[in-house]
Amino acid sequence: MSGLFITLEGGEGAGKSTQIRRLAARLEALGQTVVLTREPGGSPYAERVREAILAGQGKPYGPFAEALMFSAARLDHLKQTIRPALARGEIVLCDRFADSTRAYQGALGALNQDELLALERVVVGETRPDLTLILDLPAETGLARADARRGGGELKADRFESENLNFHKRLRKAFQSIAQAEPERCCIIDADRDAEEVEFAIWECIKQKFAQDLNIAPEPVD
Numbered sequence: 627m628s629g630l631f632i633t634l635e636g637g638e639g640a641g642k643s644t645q646i647r648r649l650a651a652r653l654e655a656l657g658q659t660v661v662l663t664r665e666p667g668g669s670p671y672a673e674r675v676r677e678a679i680l681a682g683q684g685k686p687y688g689p690f691a692e693a694l695m696f697s698a699a700r701l702d703h704l705k706q707t708i709r710p711a712l713a714r715g716e717i718v719l720c721d722r723f724a725d726s727t728r729a730y731q732g733a734l735g736a737l738n739q740d741e742l743l744a745l746e747r748v749v750v751g752e753t754r755p756d757l758t759l760i761l762d763l764p765a766e767t768g769l770a771r772a773d774a775r776r777g778g779g780e781l782k783a784d785r786f787e788s789e790n791l792n793f794h795k796r797l798r799k800a801f802q803s804i805a806q807a808e809p810e811r812c813c814i815i816d817a818d819r820d821a822e823e824v825e826f827a828i829w830e831c832i833k834q835k836f837a838q839d840l841n842i843a844p845e846p847v848d
């Protein structure tokens with residue numbers, strides 16, 4: 627018995643945390659057991675690495691060293707949380723996963739993509755997501771939302787929020803390229819609209835992909 631592994635990805639302010647909670651509620655309403663988790667983090671060790679990374683402690687050592695920090699956290703998260711839940715036949719919903727390393731660390735530049743992908747293969751192994759939902763919106767809109775969430779400058783932007791607009795534009799392109807390269811696994815969701823509409827689009831995608839696994843009745847035809 628193997629569960630389902632679903633990841634949510636996107637730039638800053640894309641609304642992932644709202645949508646992942648709504649998706650969890652919908653799946654639970656179908657009687658599924660859902661494990662809601664996130665990266666970096668999702669296990670006690672990985673949460674400690676998260677604090678260090680978001681405080682900018684890896685930045686002086688360059689993007690590859692940061693990719694290694696995210697990978698160390700991911701290795702533990704997979705072992706402690708994700709693989710055991712999948713083995714129990716549960717649905718793992720993960721807020722960010724390996725595509726964030728491809729996109730964020732890749733967008734910082736000066737990184738060899740082949741090396742990044744090799745690192746991903748070693749860390750992730752066979753535990754690749756069954757579905758990745760990529761929440762897509764213009765960088766400017768996402769950054770404005772993230773800024774509003776922080777109370778318009780009252781709270782300090784974290785390690786990656788504080789990168790410049792060009793970085794966030796490269797980031798959006800990087801996620802779009804991942805979706806183009808792996809259309810079987812990825813579904814792009816237009817996140818530049820109301821939360822309700824985004825939630826609906828995500829659910830349509832889930833139904834298309836997993837109707838059988840989730841035992842969802844087909845839509846009635848008039």
Ligand code: TYD
Nearest residue numbers: 638665666696722723726727730731786787
């Ligand atoms: P978080 O507060 O969870 O951001 P968000 O709400 O946007 O998901 O912080 C995670 C940050 O770490 C976010 O800016 C993306 C970045 N990140 C990477 O750069 N590489 C990675 O592999 C992962 C998982 C996250």
